[in-house]
Amino acid sequence: MFVRSFQRWLAAGTGVALAVAIAACGGGGSSGGIGGTGIEPSVAYGTITNFGSVWVNGVEYSTTNTTFKTDDHPSGGGSQSELRVGMVVRVDGAVSARRADTITEDESLKGLVEQVIGTDQIVVLGQTVRIDPATAFEGGVRPGLTDRVEVHGQIAGDGVIAAGFIEKKTTAPTPPYALKGIVRSQDTAAQTLQIGTLVVQYAGATLSNMPLGSWVGLQVNVKGTSCGGVFPVCGTLVATKLEPAGASVSGISQAEIEGVVVTINADGFTIGNQRVVTTGSTRYEGGVASDIAVGTEVEAEGSISGGVLTATKVSFRDGTRLEGDIATVSGNTLTIAGLPGVTVTLTSFTERNGGSGALAVGNHVRVRGKAGAGNSIIATRLDLRSADTRVELQAAVQAASPESSVRLIGVDIATGVGLVYRDASGGPIDRTAFFAGATVGKLVKARGTLGAGGVTWSELELEN
Incomplete structure (x- = not known):
């Protein structure tokens, strides 16, 4: 059912998915931008995630005066109606202003x-x-x-x-x-x-x-x-x-490149044709430096010089994680005890560790994956663990109310007495400071213990 370690052990030079948002370098000591507005021309390259304008990699771009270059109209004259969610496109315009001047359908x-x-x-x-x-x-x-x-x-x-x-x-x-x-x-x-x-x-x-x-x-x-x-x-x-294919940039002041790590280097990693260097100042979101491996989906942000991107931030795109006991198994779908409404979907590309037998109700597992439709997780990795009452859930905040709860993948975690709040470095903070940082879309980790009456939550922690 599983291709064991398929993604992690892909050979050097394997493929990549790119999502690029690039702001052009200013020159000559002046940065007047487009028409003196101070907005630098820029490019975004990635997957359409929604419409109502066009959303690429989760960012909305206004298409009021956009030229569409589609497969049927490669020189322009196409329309937004020719695009679909899941298509890869290039957006030329102003990333900072969320404006698309030209949207070009990528090769298929x-x-x-x-x-x-x-x-x-x-x-x-x-x-x-x-x-x-x-x-x-x-x-x-x-x-x-x-x-x-x-x-x-x-x-x-x-x-x-x-x-x-x-x-x-x-x-x-x-x-x-x-x-x-x-x-x-x-x-x-x-x-x-x-x-x-x-x-x-x-x-x-x-x-x-x-x-x-x-x-x-x-x-x-x-x-x-x-x-x-x-x-x-x-x-x-x-x-x-x-x-x-993809982005080919020798030098630019700001870049955001999303894709699959294809090689690991002594000073960083490579995404497709783009080499990425990390430093002691690089921040990691949704994981740590040691989580980077061949096959891992990440986004690297920073500047490019001499064709090399020096990352100021690396975000893990499969940053949704959970740990707990399997409550039900139905084909390739699991549910986890104490996490009502959350489903975990396994595919033939899910990396499985810690046993080759069939999964069973009561198995304690740790799952890493990306958000799917509704309150589902598409698992990229599943680890079978020793028996434990620990329950953990890490996901983007869907809703937050300091007076009542924070919602992660449809699970409402009550902010009751005795709950410990922590900042991104693990240090204790008060509830006011926690909810100031726990905005919608922010990654948060919840820890608790499974008992007869469900999960007793003990900690909420902000993630970088």
């Missing part, structure tokens, strides 16, 4: 479904497409074997795409094939490279934006005209264009 994966693996994976153009409960399907239609599809998402590993939105297509686009991924190997003499299990023949392709030297480990976008292989498998794609 286009081809035939070559294989269906269970309920949470399909293969398209030699790339394994990872499907989880957050993946949306156009019209609710899930594609089957040999169907033509368009997959929007982010690179999550060597030959792996984490799907945000999938659409079954009835006609082939022009060109009929496209993909993004990590170059696994390259034969410069034969002018071929491999992405996932797909061989790409790039003789005659447009390569004007590709760097000199080896492309192995580089994240690229590819467009192609024809496939060679046994239907529906595309064994070899004849490419018409190759270009680097």
Whole structure:
């Protein structure tokens, strides 16, 4: 059921998902910004999370005067109605002012479904497409074997795409094939490279934006005209264009890059094509420095110089955590005793530690994951622990009232007598100071003990 340590032990140079918010550097000792407003031009690159304007990576951008460059209108003239939640886009405008001047739909994966693996994976153009409960399907239609599809998402590993939105297509686009991924190997003499299990023949392709030297480990976008292989498998794609994928920035004053860690370096880590350096001043939110590993989803914030991002802050995107006894097991879904309404969804990509047998009611577990729909957690890691009455819950605040409670993933924790409040460093603070920091969206950890009458909560702690 589980691919053990799948994400943590991905090989160096594997894929990545990027979410970038970049403010351009001022020059010449002046920073008048756009039209003398003081607002620097900037770029955001990431996943659409909502509409009502357009939300990218949880941030809302005004689209009152936005130009939309979509797959059907690459030069402009498209509309917001062509976009979907789960698509990856680039926003040009002003991040600080939350204004989008241009929104450009990012490259997608286009081809035939070559294989269906269970309920949470399909293969398209030699790339394994990872499907989880957050993946949306156009019209609710899930594609089957040999169907033509368009997959929007982010690179999550060597030959792996984490799907945000999938659409079954009835006609082939022009060109009929496209993909993004990590170059696994390259034969410069034969002018071929491999992405996932797909061989790409790039003789005659447009390569004007590709760097000199080896492309192995580089994240690229590819467009192609024809496939060679046994239907529906595309064994070899004849490419018409190759270009680097994601953000390519040599120097910028402010950047926010979200994605999957693909390599660990002596002084930091790498997200896709972006090297990140951490220092003693780097702050960590939702985890600690030792939690960073290959396959971990993080967001790094800081400045870029010489192509290197020096991080002032690193946030863990799978920062939702809980610990407690399993109350129920139903297929791939768990509930936890004392946490009513909270569900934990396991996938074939959930890393499991501490035993290989089937999970059972009463098992004490520790779960790390990302927020799903409603009050659910999509687990990225599950550890089977020794028996314990401890209950812990770490999540973003949904609602807070100093007089009554704080709500985490639908669980209301009463602020009664005897509750200990702590700051982000673990030091004791009073209730007033705690609730001044426990605003909606802020990460908070709650600790308690499970008894016959439910959970007795003892501590609430602010997290960085």
